[in-house]
Amino acid sequence: MTTVARSRLRPPRVKAVPRPRVDDLVDQAWNHRVTLLLAPAGSGKTTAMAAFADRYSGSVAWITCSGLDGSAAGFICAVNAALHEMSVDVPLGWTAVGDAVEWLMRGPRPIALAIDDAHVLVGTEAEGALEALIDDAPVSLSVVLATRREPSFELSAVQLMGQLLIVTNEHLRFRSWEAEQLFHDLYDTWLRPDDIARLARRVDGWPAGLQMFHLASRGLNPVEQRGLIERLNGRTRIVREYLAGNVLGPIDPELREFLVDTCVLGVLTPSMADELRDAQGSQRHLRTLVSSQLFTVAIDDDDTYRYHEVLRSHLEVLLVERDGTDRAAARFNQAGLMLERSGYMYDAIRCFARAGDWAAVKRLAKPTNEDWGLPTAALINDLPPSIVADDPWLLLSRARAERSAGRWSAAIESFHAAEAKGFGGDFTNQCCVERTELASWLDPFAQAPPGWVALTQSGCRRDPIVAANGLVGLGATGMLAAAALRLLGGDVAAAEAAAECAITDESLGTSGTSAGLALLAITGLLVGEEGADRTLDEAESLADRSGCGWVSRLARAAMSLTNRPQGVDEAVRVRDQCVGDGDPWGAAVAGLFAGLGAARRGQPCSELLGQVARDFRELDAGALEGLCAVVVAEADDLVRRTSQAMVRAGGIAALVPLVRNFIAAGPGEPAPLSGVPTQHGRNNARSLEVCCLGRFDVRVFGREISLEALRPRARSLLKMLAIHPESAVHRETIVEALWPEGDAAAGIHNLQVAASAIRKVLSAAGVAENLGIHRTGEAYRLVLSATDSCDLAQFLSESNAARSAVSHGEHEAATAAAARALSLYRGELLAEDGPLEWVEAQRIWVAALRESMAAIVAGGHVRAERYREAVDVCEATLLDRPYADELWRHLISANRERGDLAAAGWAQTRYHRVLAELDV
Numbered sequence: 001m002t003t004v005a006r007s008r009l010r011p012p013r014v015k016a017v018p019r020p021r022v023d024d025l026v027d028q029a030w031n032h033r034v035t036l037l038l039a040p041a042g043s044g045k046t047t048a049m050a051a052f053a054d055r056y057s058g059s060v061a062w063i064t065c066s067g068l069d070g071s072a073a074g075f076i077c078a079v080n081a082a083l084h085e086m087s088v089d090v091p092l093g094w095t096a097v098g099d100a101v102e103w104l105m106r107g108p109r110p111i112a113l114a115i116d117d118a119h120v121l122v123g124t125e126a127e128g129a130l131e132a133l134i135d136d137a138p139v140s141l142s143v144v145l146a147t148r149r150e151p152s153f154e155l156s157a158v159q160l161m162g163q164l165l166i167v168t169n170e171h172l173r174f175r176s177w178e179a180e181q182l183f184h185d186l187y188d189t190w191l192r193p194d195d196i197a198r199l200a201r202r203v204d205g206w207p208a209g210l211q212m213f214h215l216a217s218r219g220l221n222p223v224e225q226r227g228l229i230e231r232l233n234g235r236t237r238i239v240r241e242y243l244a245g246n247v248l249g250p251i252d253p254e255l256r257e258f259l260v261d262t263c264v265l266g267v268l269t270p271s272m273a274d275e276l277r278d279a280q281g282s283q284r285h286l287r288t289l290v291s292s293q294l295f296t297v298a299i300d301d302d303d304t305y306r307y308h309e310v311l312r313s314h315l316e317v318l319l320v321e322r323d324g325t326d327r328a329a330a331r332f333n334q335a336g337l338m339l340e341r342s343g344y345m346y347d348a349i350r351c352f353a354r355a356g357d358w359a360a361v362k363r364l365a366k367p368t369n370e371d372w373g374l375p376t377a378a379l380i381n382d383l384p385p386s387i388v389a390d391d392p393w394l395l396l397s398r399a400r401a402e403r404s405a406g407r408w409s410a411a412i413e414s415f416h417a418a419e420a421k422g423f424g425g426d427f428t429n430q431c432c433v434e435r436t437e438l439a440s441w442l443d444p445f446a447q448a449p450p451g452w453v454a455l456t457q458s459g460c461r462r463d464p465i466v467a468a469n470g471l472v473g474l475g476a477t478g479m480l481a482a483a484a485l486r487l488l489g490g491d492v493a494a495a496e497a498a499a500e501c502a503i504t505d506e507s508l509g510t511s512g513t514s515a516g517l518a519l520l521a522i523t524g525l526l527v528g529e530e531g532a533d534r535t536l537d538e539a540e541s542l543a544d545r546s547g548c549g550w551v552s553r554l555a556r557a558a559m560s561l562t563n564r565p566q567g568v569d570e571a572v573r574v575r576d577q578c579v580g581d582g583d584p585w586g587a588a589v590a591g592l593f594a595g596l597g598a599a600r601r602g603q604p605c606s607e608l609l610g611q612v613a614r615d616f617r618e619l620d621a622g623a624l625e626g627l628c629a630v631v632v633a634e635a636d637d638l639v640r641r642t643s644q645a646m647v648r649a650g651g652i653a654a655l656v657p658l659v660r661n662f663i664a665a666g667p668g669e670p671a672p673l674s675g676v677p678t679q680h681g682r683n684n685a686r687s688l689e690v691c692c693l694g695r696f697d698v699r700v701f702g703r704e705i706s707l708e709a710l711r712p713r714a715r716s717l718l719k720m721l722a723i724h725p726e727s728a729v730h731r732e733t734i735v736e737a738l739w740p741e742g743d744a745a746a747g748i749h750n751l752q753v754a755a756s757a758i759r760k761v762l763s764a765a766g767v768a769e770n771l772g773i774h775r776t777g778e779a780y781r782l783v784l785s786a787t788d789s790c791d792l793a794q795f796l797s798e799s800n801a802a803r804s805a806v807s808h809g810e811h812e813a814a815t816a817a818a819a820r821a822l823s824l825y826r827g828e829l830l831a832e833d834g835p836l837e838w839v840e841a842q843r844i845w846v847a848a849l850r851e852s853m854a855a856i857v858a859g860g861h862v863r864a865e866r867y868r869e870a871v872d873v874c875e876a877t878l879l880d881r882p883y884a885d886e887l888w889r890h891l892i893s894a895n896r897e898r899g900d901l902a903a904a905g906w907a908q909t910r911y912h913r914v915l916a917e918l919d920v
Contacts, residue, residue: 004081008064011050011114017186019048019178020564021537025171026052029112029144030807031800033163034134034155037146037172040293040308041246042208044172045146049114052144059110059807061086065117075126076100079113079133086111097132105885110140110803118147119293127152134158139848140803148293160838161845162727169297173205176544177556177570187214191225193577197549199229203310212238243314247294258285259294259307260322263315264335264354266347269304272338276331316354329355336360353383362391392421396431403438407549409582412438460621464652465489468498476505480516487523488623490654496523500774511551514543518555525561526662533562550586553577557590560597561662568597572608588615592628599631599663606632623652630659688767690722690782690790693846694827698762705765713738714754719830721773721782723842725793728779737838755780792846795824799849802856815860818853822873825850828880851881858890867898882914 026048029035037045053060061082073095080094083103094100104111121127131153134143145151158164174182176197183189183196191199203209216238217225248256262273262282273282286305289296295308307315320328336351345364352360361383388394399414415435419428468485471478483498502508503516517539524532540555542548557574560567571594578586591612598605613628630652689699696719697704707715716738721729735747742750755773762772774783784790798821805814829843830836854877861870874891878884888911895904 004078006085008066008078009062009082009085011053011060011062012046012064014047014050015186016047016051017178017181018565021175021178022048022167022172023051023055024533025167026144027055028165029142030110030804031796032142032165033139033161034158035142035144035165035167036150037144037167038148038150038293039167039169039172040148040295042206042242043169044207046116047207048167048172049116049144049146052112053114056112056807058086058809060112060114062114063116065115065120070121070124070126072097072125072129075121075129082113083111097129097136100133101136101138104137104141109806110142112142112144112807114144114146116146118145118151119149122147122149122152139845139852150291157841160733161841162724163845169293170541172207174200174207174210175205175540175556176200176552177540177559177573179205179210180573181566182210183214189214189217189225191222193573195226195229197544201544202229204308206308206310208242209239209310212242239310240314240317243311247311251292251294255285255288258282259289259311260315260318263307263312263319264328264332264351265339266312266350267299267304267306267339267344269342272342275338276335333357333360340364358387361387362393389417390421392418392427395421396427399431399434403434403550407581407583408438460485460488460619460623463489464623465491476502476508477512479505480508480512480519483516483519487519487526488627488652488655490652490656490658492523492527492658496520499523510542510546511548514539514546514548514551514555517542518551518558521555522558522561525558526658528662528665533559533564536562550583554586554589557593560593561600568594568601568603571597584615584619588612588619588621588624591615592624592631595628595631596659596662600665626652627655627659630656631663688762688772688784688789690725690784690792691826692719692722692790692792692829693795693825694831696722696830696832700762700765700767703765705761707761709761710757711754713750714757716836717751717754717780718758718773718782719833720838721780722790723792723829723839725782725784725790725796728781730779732778734780751780791824791826792829795821795846796849798824799853802853806856811860811863814856815864818856818860821853822850822857825853847881851877851884851887854881855884855886855890858887858894862890862894862897865897867894870894871898871903888914 022044026035026037029052037049039045053062061079062085063078063082065078076094076097076099079100080090080092083090083100084092090103094103115121115130118130121130130143131151133141137143155164176193179196179200180191180193183191199210199213203213213228217228220228248259258273258277261277262268265272265276268276268286270283270286273286274280283303286296286303290298290305295311296305297308298305316328319331323331332351332355336348336355336357339345339348339351349361349364352358352364383394388398395414395418399411399418402408402411402414412435415431415438419431419435464485468482468489471482471485474481479498479502483495483502486498487495499516499520503513503520508516517535521532521536521539523529524535536555536558540552540559543551543555553574557571560571564570571590575587575590575594578584578590591608595605595609595612598608609628609632613625613632616622616625616628689702691697691699698707698718699705707718710718717734720734720737731748731751732744734751735744738754739747739750755775758773772783774781782790784793798817802814802817802821805811805817829846830839833839854873858870858873861867861873870890871894874887874894878887878891881887888907892904892907892911895901895907
């Protein structure tokens, strides 16, 4: 037997800061058969997986792959050694996948097999053994792979069952606020928040890039560190050495040459790359780069790609070294013309700037509208200051970039400078309008331009619902403002509906979309909706990536409403940053979030909220001032009467029960909904209930609704979405399953018609418009509110809770959760529908989970000496699952322990017959 070094069987010791956002995501591995941490070198895959293993010591077997694992036997030997390292009860000497599967079948507890550097297995015999292990192992095994490349074997079946979790570079990259925590808590380095945010953007949150900055900046003073941030890219020595050794070194020379040839294009398509190189084959190269996780990402479905900025700048150095300065400048100019022709103005400006073609830069800086793409502050900073200061359009771009980033005082100065350099007429008027609109938020007594901004300000003064009603007909931006005001007025359902309607409008832009997502998340957090914290992360990430700093930092401040331990401290830091940037509204809102989070945690908040209330008073925002009083009143009975008067004056009386429930719930608990007005005016009612286990039915307020008005395939669509209760189903998957006979266009049309028919039936039954069937992009999902239910979702939730409790050794909690799961199992998934291909994979998975839950419950009863109950659970489950080895053992043991030797003998005989059938 091959000996495996013990160092490869233990997670590495890594220094890291807690990242609850990433930890919570990776912990979902327990609910999935396969988890891929799929990202380039230096993205933090090993760190995230090591933290996962550390949290579940005793339940995670670890393997760090090497070239020695290329054979199937070598891989199985490593799996055997890893499981033995986890538990000495695992026998050594396995030679085939079947040996591992046989032991796992007998193992009672969930186990995760964590495989680091799994990309070295791709294309080897070992990868075939891994595929067989995933296919044949019981549901008690979860496989977690940290890899730079996708496995070459097919995972679509696992994905269709909802059992594939993919954690990408986008999930692992550091957000600005996480980078702040990294430098302050781990590196013990003081940097200003805006410096850290600029650093995080420059390296695109790449963990290795942040660490390299730390190593390169040790011993430098703050001014020198700030200068290093501007220079930290692929040209920095330490970065070049890393990329050369870990990224470019191992790849094929032809692919490396392709990267150097095309690095001038910030965004590229195969046709653009072919034209630039005057050669064919670019599509093959680009797909290889994406599949190999070589810092190349596909940004849409139309074969459009981007290189990571750090890699691209390093490749630019290699281009100049290869071709010389003049030829490289000509190549940048050629790329700029191509990008301009294709409509990628931001990237075209960057290319013309690298070529030194300032006339082209100035020409393209004249936007056709305000939302043309907003050159970020990073691009403006890369341009010579004399060029920016001398051109009104570049000054306007800088002002917009500063406004988007939340540096509002600096933005007003830049707007003034643009006006002074402008040509009069439309340009000066445009600058004046944008400056005045911004100034109206900084100064409540300034004259605001007509439109939704002025109405939103009025709504924050008093009576938000009336102001929201006045925003009808103002498009997506007005709808978004109405959503915020309706939440402030306490109409939660209307706020969610308005926000969802706004963010589906493509005219809203990135800034508005991220703000809408943040608003949805905040609403969800206040009413205790599951997954609202993940929506908030999504909003923060979208805003951070697009340079919308003011939205990003308010989303960060709203994290004080989640259960994250550092949430309140983060909100306070955001408040301080807003004060420094001249953003009084941001400072006040961040302070309100900090106070609300502190009150929920039972921490002192009266002094902070007193100051925040004064801030809102200066901004003439009486409704928000009243909200501060509500929060203080919950912490201080002495001010309760005063708060009641302020609430009435501000028109937010309907919001008070929601806030009180949120505070009373405390951290880690969902906010109770009693007393909170809902869409239908009912408290704690299950407005929509969907049952998939056994007979399929849909109930609204307890009354079963008839689906006879729906055509058969529309009913099938509703069922298909119902059996994926926590995920969206892509339209291609739906069309292929339900309308396979026609072409794609006809299938999509049929899908749209079916979805519309379902919405009409649900609406007629009283289901709110913001619930039911929703389309997001090219996928459809069944949307339920916090007060709705789906028996399958509840079954999966309880099953996951049981598996997690077992992994922590909490057997009583596991037994209780598994028993709740079994109580929800009324029968086979969509039992009346027979053998449908699109149901079968999920049906098999649910049945296996039911078997696993029964084994946990039976084992718990045996440990508690409740032998009769154990026998009942085993007998009931074995009727449908006669090959459940663990249940037979529990049945025999329970009968023997209660003294019924005849029953134990008969169970033993039946078990032997089952084993004999399996041997045939």
